[in-house]
Amino acid sequence: MNVYSPERSSQLQQGMTFAERYVLLNQVGQGGMATIFQALDLHTNQKVAVKHLNLPGHLSDEEIQTRIDRFEAEAQILGLLNHPHIMALQEYLVQDSNHVMVLELLEGQELQTFVKSQKPSTRMMLKLMDQLADALEYVHSHGIIHCDLKPENIIVLKDQNLKLIDFGIARLEGVETPSSRDALVGTLSYMAPEQIQNSRVSNYQIDIYALGVVMYEIFTGSQPFVSDNPGGAMLMILNQEAPSPHLIQPALGEDLSQLILSCLKKKSQHRFLSCRQLRQFLKVVMERGFPEAQPNGPAQRAYLPQIQHFENFSLLEELVHLISHQSNGQLILWNSYQEATVWFSGGYLMHVDVKNKPYEPFQGICSLTAWESGNWMFFQRTPPQAETLAIPQSNLLIAELRKYHHEFMEYWEFYQANDIPEVVMRPSAAQISRMSEADQYLLEVIDGKLSIGQIHSILPMDRLTVMKSFKSLEDRQFLFVDRYR
Incomplete structure (x- = not known):
């Protein structure tokens, strides 16, 4: 670890050459933590961004070390990532107590500025949100949580593709980082309720919540919760439901509104399980609700069923309803750590899949009744041709399900009590x-x-x-x- 020393430090300025390689051409950004320069790489003759950590002399030794730890943690996380929609780290250097990240140079606009100045079609904005969800899906696959998703950290390039930036307070899942030790770090308007209640909470759903706020903001022109003071904003995030986006902008349609509001659910288990799942629904809305032929028109019906939620092991009655009414279609279920699919044909179970693993149908459907809470939606559609594997008599299946559920609840109450x-x-x-x-x-x-x-x-x-x-x-x-x- 490199501890700052005022005697050995030098202030980087325009015109200087750093590490005998990077000529600082001009300053392009200034924040409390860092200064960003556009620079010329003498080895490649390419322009890059040089992000220099600010360490003013009035900081205490402890504050300086905390800043250095954060900066190094960000470089470590960026070094793990290589994705077309994430700003790339090229090098991390320390010289004369100057801590520097050499980054890919991005020429474009912040997302909010792009939306206001270019007025893109809804379909174009959906394409950008799909790219953002793709980047987050990749980040999460590496066990990383961004923790500061907001329009200022999303750059739209001249070719209208997107880059996610600023991993300064990102966290590695299960690893304590400098930011995870702080009281409350991030931007309040984009914080999930569980972050406000417990600053150490780290799960992928906090990024999905922030993505919902970003989508709400760019599609409606306003944030879901606005208050004159931080305390009021916290209370709204914790207790109030966001107004439906299509009531603010009717052209968005109910399907896109439902998708955005599902990201903003108060309980993390009621949001999307993953960005991969979110992208599946996003693509349905984009292709069916906003087809290429009418990129600027109002939303068409995208055929997304209503997303339903259940609590306290109450899924049993919905399963009984689908079986007894001889339903045809696909039941999709998920919560914050697993997902499942059940195909019904005339009330018979055709296929049960939990966590991408096929189950013996009765065993699989019993497993679903043991979900404490979660979400479900039912697509009425023709099942794929397959051998029916269910118990032939639906009343017998329902009786067995109720018996299983009763016994399960007895054991559950024992563990609780x-x-x-x-x-x-x-x-x-x-x-x-x-x-x-x-x-x-x-x-x-x-x-x-x-x-x-x-x-x-x-x-x-x-x-x-x-x-x-x-x-x-x-x-x-x-x-x-x-x-x-």
Whole structure:
């Protein structure tokens, strides 16, 4: 780690050559944390951006070190990324206590400026939002959360493609960074409710929420929550629902409004599971709601069903309804950590897929009733040709589902009532020797690290069976709680 020393530092200025390679041509940006220069790379004869960390002399040693740590963390994160819609890091240098990132030079406009000056069509803005979601999907695939998504950090280039910039407060999932130790870092208008309630919250849904605010703003011309003071803004973000975008701009249509509002749900498990899933819906709206033939026209119907939400294990009744009414179509379900698909044909189960894994239909549909909360939408469409795998009599299937659900809830209430700690305690060697092979295997798999939901995704058994196994193991000094409750 390089600690700042006033005696060894020098202020970078226009006309200087840094590291005997980068000629600073002119200053193009100035912020509290850094100054940005356009520079000429003498080795390649290409123009680049040089981002220089500001370390004014009035800062304490601790404040200086915090700034350096943040700057280095940003460089580390950018060094992991290589994507056409993310600003590229070329080099990180420290010389005479000057900390510098050499970055790809971007010539364009901030997103909000671009929208106001160019007045792009709705279809063009949807294309840009798809690029932004693509960039975020890539970022999340590397375990990184941006944490500061806003129009100022989105640049639209001259060729009308987009670049995501400024990873200064980004976080690596599961890793404490300088920004994650701060009280509340980011831009309030784009913060998810859970960030306001707990500044250390780090999940991909906070970026999805911020993406929803960005979309709301560029499509309607205003932010969803506006207040004269930060306290009022916080209360609105925590407690109020955003007005529907199509009520502000009717040409947007209900489908695009629903997509934006789904990003802005108060509970993270009611937002989209991932940017990949968001892009799937976005493309439906773009291709059907705003076709190429009418890029400037009002929205056409994009055929997206209403996204529904469920709480407290209440999905059972919807499944019963679909079976008993001999439904035809595709049921899509998701929450903040998993997704599933069920195909129905005349009330029969054709296919059940959970976390991209096919399940035996009855076992799979039982697994869905063990979801505490989440979202669902049902597409009425002709199922693909496939062998029907369901129990033939729908009333028998419904009875079995209700029986399973009742038994599951009894076990769930037991775990809730006994406040079982989030630790699986290892039994003694003698106790292990008396276990069945199945229980020994379960012990080997969990090893004190996995939740019921996680084990359920690994073992070839439904969630109730896993909970029953834990109940039997508890008698041998096993204790457990579900992390997702």
